[in-house]
Amino acid sequence: MSADRDFELHSGFVAPKGVWWRPAGRQERVWVAIAFVWCLVLFAMMPFWHFKGGQNPSGIRARVAPQDYVARTLRFVEEYKVGEENGQPIVAPPPGADVYLLARMWSWYPALRLQEGASYTLHLSSMDVNHGFSLYPANINFQVVPGYDYGLTIQPNQPGEYRIVCNEFCGINHHAMLGSIVVEPAARVAAAAARPFTVQGSSR
Amino acid sequence: MSVADLAAPQGAVWRLAARVCPVTKLVVNRHSERLVMWNAVAAVVFFLVGAVGALLLALTRWQAVHLLSPAWYYRILTLHGLDMLIFFIIFFEMAILYFAGPVMLNSRQPAPRTAWTGFALMLVGALMVNVMVLAGKADVLFTSYVPLKAHPLYYLGIIFFAVGALVATLLFFASMVVAKREKSYEGSVPLVTFGALTAAIIAVITLLHGAAIYIPTFVWSLDESWLRVDPQVYRMVFWGLGHSSQQINVAAMVGVWYLMGALTIGSVVVNEKISRWAFVLYVLFISMASAHHLLVDPGMGPAWKVWNTSYAMYLAVLASMIHGFTVPAGMEMGMRLRGYTKGRFEWLRRAPWSDPGFSGTFLSIVIFGFMGGITGVTQGTEQINIIVHNTLRVPGHFHSTVVGGTALAFMALTYYVIPLVFKKRVAFWRLARWQPYLFAIGIATLSMSMTFAGSFGVPRRHADITFPGAPFTLEFPSAVDLFMAGVGIGGVLAASAVFLFVAIAVVSVFFGKPLDLDNARPDTPGIPQGVYRLPPQLHRHEAATVAHREGAPGTVVLVAVFLAVFILYYFTNWKILSMIWKIG
Numbered sequence A: 001m002s003a004d005r006d007f008e009l010h011s012g013f014v015a016p017k018g019v020w021w022r023p024a025g026r027q028e029r030v031w032v033a034i035a036f037v038w039c040l041v042l043f044a045m046m047p048f049w050h051f052k053g054g055q056n057p058s059g060i061r062a063r064v065a066p067q068d069y070v071a072r073t074l075r076f077v078e079e080y081k082v083g084e085e086n087g088q089p090i091v092a093p094p095p096g097a098d099v100y101l102l103a104r105m106w107s108w109y110p111a112l113r114l115q116e117g118a119s120y121t122l123h124l125s126s127m128d129v130n131h132g133f134s135l136y137p138a139n140i141n142f143q144v145v146p147g148y149d150y151g152l153t154i155q156p157n158q159p160g161e162y163r164i165v166c167n168e169f170c171g172i173n174h175h176a177m178l179g180s181i182v183v184e185p186a187a188r189v190a191a192a193a194a195r196p197f198t199v200q201g202s203s204r
Numbered sequence B: 001m002s003v004a005d006l007a008a009p010q011g012a013v014w015r016l017a018a019r020v021c022p023v024t025k026l027v028v029n030r031h032s033e034r035l036v037m038w039n040a041v042a043a044v045v046f047f048l049v050g051a052v053g054a055l056l057l058a059l060t061r062w063q064a065v066h067l068l069s070p071a072w073y074y075r076i077l078t079l080h081g082l083d084m085l086i087f088f089i090i091f092f093e094m095a096i097l098y099f100a101g102p103v104m105l106n107s108r109q110p111a112p113r114t115a116w117t118g119f120a121l122m123l124v125g126a127l128m129v130n131v132m133v134l135a136g137k138a139d140v141l142f143t144s145y146v147p148l149k150a151h152p153l154y155y156l157g158i159i160f161f162a163v164g165a166l167v168a169t170l171l172f173f174a175s176m177v178v179a180k181r182e183k184s185y186e187g188s189v190p191l192v193t194f195g196a197l198t199a200a201i202i203a204v205i206t207l208l209h210g211a212a213i214y215i216p217t218f219v220w221s222l223d224e225s226w227l228r229v230d231p232q233v234y235r236m237v238f239w240g241l242g243h244s245s246q247q248i249n250v251a252a253m254v255g256v257w258y259l260m261g262a263l264t265i266g267s268v269v270v271n272e273k274i275s276r277w278a279f280v281l282y283v284l285f286i287s288m289a290s291a292h293h294l295l296v297d298p299g300m301g302p303a304w305k306v307w308n309t310s311y312a313m314y315l316a317v318l319a320s321m322i323h324g325f326t327v328p329a330g331m332e333m334g335m336r337l338r339g340y341t342k343g344r345f346e347w348l349r350r351a352p353w354s355d356p357g358f359s360g361t362f363l364s365i366v367i368f369g370f371m372g373g374i375t376g377v378t379q380g381t382e383q384i385n386i387i388v389h390n391t392l393r394v395p396g397h398f399h400s401t402v403v404g405g406t407a408l409a410f411m412a413l414t415y416y417v418i419p420l421v422f423k424k425r426v427a428f429w430r431l432a433r434w435q436p437y438l439f440a441i442g443i444a445t446l447s448m449s450m451t452f453a454g455s456f457g458v459p460r461r462h463a464d465i466t467f468p469g470a471p472f473t474l475e476f477p478s479a480v481d482l483f484m485a486g487v488g489i490g491g492v493l494a495a496s497a498v499f500l501f502v503a504i505a506v507v508s509v510f511f512g513k514p515l516d517l518d519n520a521r522p523d524t525p526g527i528p529q530g531v532y533r534l535p536p537q538l539h540r541h542e543a544a545t546v547a548h549r550e551g552a553p554g555t556v557v558l559v560a561v562f563l564a565v566f567i568l569y570y571f572t573n574w575k576i577l578s579m580i581w582k583i584g
Helices: A026-052 A066-080 A186-193 B030-061 B070-103 B112-134 B152-181 B191-222 B231-242 B244-265 B272-293 B302-309 B311-337 B356-379 B393-420 B429-455 B478-511 B541-550 B553-578
Strands: A008-010 A060-063 A081-085 A088-091 A098-104 A107-109 A111-115 A120-126 A131-136 A140-144 A148-155 A160-166 A178-184 B538-540
Touching: A008 B541, A026 B302, A026 B311, A026 B553, A066 A081, A066 A088, A066 A098, A066 A120, A088 A107, A098 A111, A098 A131, A107 A178, A120 A140, A140 A148, B030 B070, B030 B112, B030 B393, B030 B478, B070 B112, B070 B152, B070 B191, B070 B244, B070 B393, B112 B152, B152 B191, B191 B231, B191 B244, B191 B272, B231 B244, B231 B272, B244 B272, B244 B311, B244 B356, B244 B393, B272 B302, B272 B311, B302 B311, B311 B356, B311 B541, B311 B553, B356 B393, B356 B429, B356 B553, B393 B429, B393 B478, B429 B478, B538 B541
Parallel strands: A088 A111, A098 A120, A111 A178
Antiparallel strands: A008 B538, A060 A148, A081 A088, A098 A107, A120 A148, A131 A140, A131 A160, A160 A178
């Protein structure tokens, strides 16, 4: 082949002369095809999870003036407060409720008590700077931005004591910003509701 | 490619002062050479400051040592981020642009005075930022998310630096026009220059985002009543600078891979069309990655997140996967053309592993691809980001891309810049041969430890994960202590390797022995083997045809392993995600 006779291979250091727009070799073609298919899989997984998966960061998103969000949180605390711990109100909203969590320098307000298996709409916002909602040990993380209300539907699947770590730098005391969520077991909740009949069972 | 072949264009006085590189035969004009030198020196200085910061930070997050107070931890973290991610790396990239433009195209430096003005602006800006941060006037971290506020001079410093870098970038475009018009090269620009062009275009996109966010923020910092900066808008536009600047690194680093492959072992370009297309894909799509930081933010909806985080269906990932094949395949074919044809891997076994230029480059490819690339794509998936955002997994990822990948590639390049540009032998040669390995082990330990600790929900940017003074208690499992010790030890190793590198570079440049290739032997210390004898850069006829037909059977195995690891890691993360609370 005459094309072969003047075929050349050069380094990336050399300015290629003439026509270098040549068909790729077989290995390269196959690799590009495989890589492209893999990229399509990577892409398709995200919409797929929106339809079939249980964890999506969509939520209800809206602008909110910080003072309005504070007012909503205070109203929420007043309505469902069940006690106090370390000077923080403990709030136990019923299943299905809108739950308001306020981030501020340097605390999460209020402490929450939720029920295993129940659904809530958890609202997150800040009254000062950016904060990061990081739920330990579930490792669930969301950005908390002042002026924005992020309303996420959540359904706790494990009872226990959870901590809210702030994982966005928010000033000098950032590392002391810790909140609390207690998730009560579904069995106990069901038992409490059905106490007269002393029925054991799960409401799951 | 020699000078004599080139018809001197009119007014080409600059050629009288230019020299011809004895190794590469490039015509090196004096202005560009000095600009390369001084940008490289500035880069190394900020690299050193950033590495001192790295050492202090690693020794703080190593909970058993816990060196710094919270105030100084956040201050040094701010300094480390800016000196490494912005100043070190962009100074070095400007050096690359001054080399890949006028020098590689055998041309002159357009507007040298303007170039020096740009350099001065960058230097003044970087110094302003360093002074402000160390004075405690800007404890806002690298991101300076509003409404956290720094001193106005901090923002002004970054603006100065960005304008200076923009000047240098525009002069790179100018040098390409000048070289073309004055016909200083024949054919198309080399692939390395094409890669640098890609980096330069991304740099312009990046720096415009920088202007769009830092100028309003600067005004706001002077007086809040003049202008309001929305915190969510800030986050979006800021990451147009913050993330895209890392994409300059990717493009420049891939260009350096091609360059170092050529200089050390005579890598060939497997196919110009494919490699250049991959660079074009970077230009078109890579800047969308700003979205990686906003996946669990309240300001954007799912469609925006899915489209942008995936660079429009992962076309920039496709580009990286293409380079991930063509770079090692080019190395393999280059080695095979030099006679290392036995089996699938003789080319790899017999590669010059004691040449820090080669070992650094190859380790950079491995760390960037296997650790940085795979973790990055996985963490940048919209839903998986829920179990990643702002945990230590994030710095675990980018320390394997921008440090294990880009910084290591730039260090490897420096081992060739010292003899070729500064015309000095590399000092402490025996130590220099080990330096890339020490650095790679350190940074790989650091990155993996961060990634594992982050999987337990350990936050990044956090002065004390024992939470003193908090209203509640939290104790991480003891495995986390082990990983945080890994962060400390890996950080100490990597920082030591950087100090060694800086010592080698400074002693070579300012006190080193002259290169003197005429009296050199293959075992003369301080002369990398590719400088002693440049491997052939051009193969013709039968040999080229055979090499092209046989391809790169060893690389095929390497990329197959890579893909298998990628798939496994990716779907493991989906599995872990599916086990947490239902969220919607």
